Amino acid sequence: MEASVILPILKKKLAFLSGGKDRRSGLILTIPLCLEQTNMDELSVTLDYLLSIPSEKCKARGFTVIVDGRKSQWNVVKTVVLMLQVILVSANKLTRYIEPCQLTEDFGGSLTYDHMDWLNKRLVFEKFTKESTSLLDELALINNGSDKGNQEKERSVDLNFLPSVDPETVLQTGHELLSELQQRRFNGSDGGVSWSPMDDELLAQPQVMKLLDSLREQYTRYQEVCRQRSKRTQLEEIQQKVMQVVNWLEGPGSEQLRAQWGIGDSIRASQALQQKHEEIESQHSEWFAVYVELNQQIAALLNAGDEEDLVELKSLQQQLSDVCYRQASQLEFRQNLLQAALEFHGVAQDLSQQLDGLLGMLCVDVAPADGASIQQTLKLLEEKLKSVDVGLQGLREKGQGLLDQISNQASWAYGKDVTIENKENVDHIQGVMEDMQLRKQRCEDMVDVRRLKMLQMVQLFKCEEDAAQAVEWLSELLDALLKTHIRLGDDAQETKVLLEKHRKFVDVAQSTYDYGRQLLQATVVLCQSLRCTSRSSGDTLPRLNRVWKQFTIASEERVHRLEMAVAFHSNAEKILQDCPEEPEAINDEEQFDEIEAVGKSLLDRLTVPVVYPDGTEQYFGSPSDMASTAEHIRDRMKLVGLKRQQLRHPEMMTTES
Secondary structure: OOOOOOHHHHHOOOOEEEEEEOOOOOEEEEEOOOHHHOOHHHHHHHHHHHHOOOOHHHHHOOEEEEEOHHHOOHHHHHHHOOOOOOOOOOHHHHHHOOOHHHOEHHHOOOEOOOHHHHHHHHHHHHHHHHHHHHHHHHHHHHHHHHHOOOHHHHHHHHHHOOOOOOHHHHHHHHHHHHHHHOOOOEEEEOOEEEEOOOHHHHHHHHHHHHHHHHHHHHHHHHHHHHHHHHHHHHHHHHHHHHHHHHHHHHHHHHHHHHOOOOOOOOHHHHHHHHHHHHHHHHHHHHHHHHHHHHHHHHHHHHHHOOHHHHHHHHHHHHHHHHHHHHHHHHHHHHHHHHHHHHHHHHHHHHHHHHHHHHHHHHHOOOOOOOHHHHHHHHHHHHHHHHHHHHHHHHHHHHHHHHHHHHHOHHHHOOOOOOHHHHHHHHHHHHHHHHHHHHHHHHHHHHHHHHHHHHHHHHHHHHHHHHHHHHHHHHHHHHHHHHHHOOOOOOOHHHHHHHHHHHHHHHHHHHHHHHHHHHHHHHHHHHHHHHOOOOOHHHOHHHHHHHHHHHHHHHHHHHHHHHHHHHHHHHHHHHHHOOOOOOHHHHOOHHHHHHHHHHHHHHHHHHOOOEEOOOOOEEOOOOHHHHHHHHHHHHHHHHHHHHHHHHHHOHHHOOOOO
16 A cells, blocks of 8 residues: 555554554554544554555554543544553553653643655655666666567667666665664653654655665666666778768868958958858868767777777777868968958058047147046047057057068969968068058157147146145134134243244244145136136135135234233242232232233123124134133132232231131
8 A cells, every 4th residue: 555545544644653663663553533533444454554554563562542532432542452451541641651751742741743745765665666666667677678689679679668767766765765764853851862763654755765775786787777878889880971071171261261361450350251161160160079979989889899890999089080180280270360360450450540549639729627627638639649659569460460470471372373462461461550550650740849738737626626625624724723822821921832833833824825825826827828817816825815814814813812811820820929029019009900800801801702804703612611710710719809808908918828
């Protein structure tokens, strides 16, 4: 019974062999469904099939049938397992008879069982067994018929009794099945781990291996039979095909080559000749393909070692090779000559186009755009001129190579006089090279003139770019002045140092401004030389003057604040220092009033923005920065006020105060 016949019944999983074993090493047969709802005929068929799978040795150890009594009527259970002793146990006492690792998860065990996976393996195994057995019979019949040496029988077998299935496919199926069967399944158990392959899988492995060995043996013999039969058939065809190839190459093939000698006077003419030659080659290629096939067949037969055919095969091979190589050499020479002519005319055409493009570029007046584009144009001009030099050198090399090939053309003339045709070709090649040389010289003279003008343009745009950069630098200096030059110093000495640093900072800005002015003056001179209009006069110069004016205003404000801070700190420090030798100076109320006035003026100035000529305003630093500076000034003004109170009322001030 095959699984495919009862596949719908087996899919119902009415019963199964999970691979588990009882304590006596007997197989466990599980009936998991409710028996009173089960078709007993189907269950009987399932049991017959399952019990037919194990080997006789396995059957001798007996079976343990597990039936879920919770789902079944006991009278039905007894009918099913009539041949066995029935023991009624609860599910939790089942492990007294069977190890947990041998029970499936349905009965509290850890043994993994996939019914569809097992069923698929059985289907593949039975299909392979059926196909391989049938294929072995067919191969044996073919091989035995060939061994008898009956030619008529061999032909009959060859034509009408080929294998019904592909041996390679069957072998591949068998190897895949064997590989899958040899994979061992891992099951966890309470006491550790154990390996438990399915018993029917262990039984199937030697059967599959035996069938594979037999198939490989018969298939190897079958391949040898086919090879010998093919070799004998080839020998009869080779002799006829060899003469067909030789007769065509020495006849029509040679006549086609004798009629082709020119190289053309242009790329189009060369292409036409090459196309004609390709048609000739195409016709030859068909016969060369036959030659290659014949040569391979002859080599295969020679390797077979049949002594009675060696002399004839070697003679045919030598004759065929001589004719084909001679004709191929003539085709190759003609192809190389036409290819050289095509390359020469192609290089000449490319060079002519390059010279036309260079001349067109030189005839167009250059309008200044920017320094980068002018530099790119100059680079492009130099590259084009260099490309023309390389192209002319390549034309000379191609021309000389073509002349050398033309001088050797007479050796393939088959007695035909080609002196006149060769002279025309030589004159044409030399004339093309001389014409290109003259055109290239004229372009070089024009390039020298254009190069001088473009270099001046590069200088012009470089000056404009640098002038614009000077404006950017000056803008950055202005931005740094307003955002970072904020502190007024904690005392007179530090303020003086800041004032000196500011003067140096202004000198840097002045140098930047002067540098920009000089660059703009240079652009005016270059524009007069090039007879063009500079963009700087309408854009960069106003920007430079505007930024410089803003910087000057902000710088002057910075100087005023620093000078007021110096005066404030200097006077405050004189008051705060103890000078008993000059008490009249300290007691002067006017000094205190002056310090207070300067401090208030300085505080007021910190809150006033810098106003530019266009009406825009800009503050020094952030509000928090200004607040910190103002707080320091107020603290010092408070100290001066305390000093003033001390001098007015000395009796009220203690040492601690």
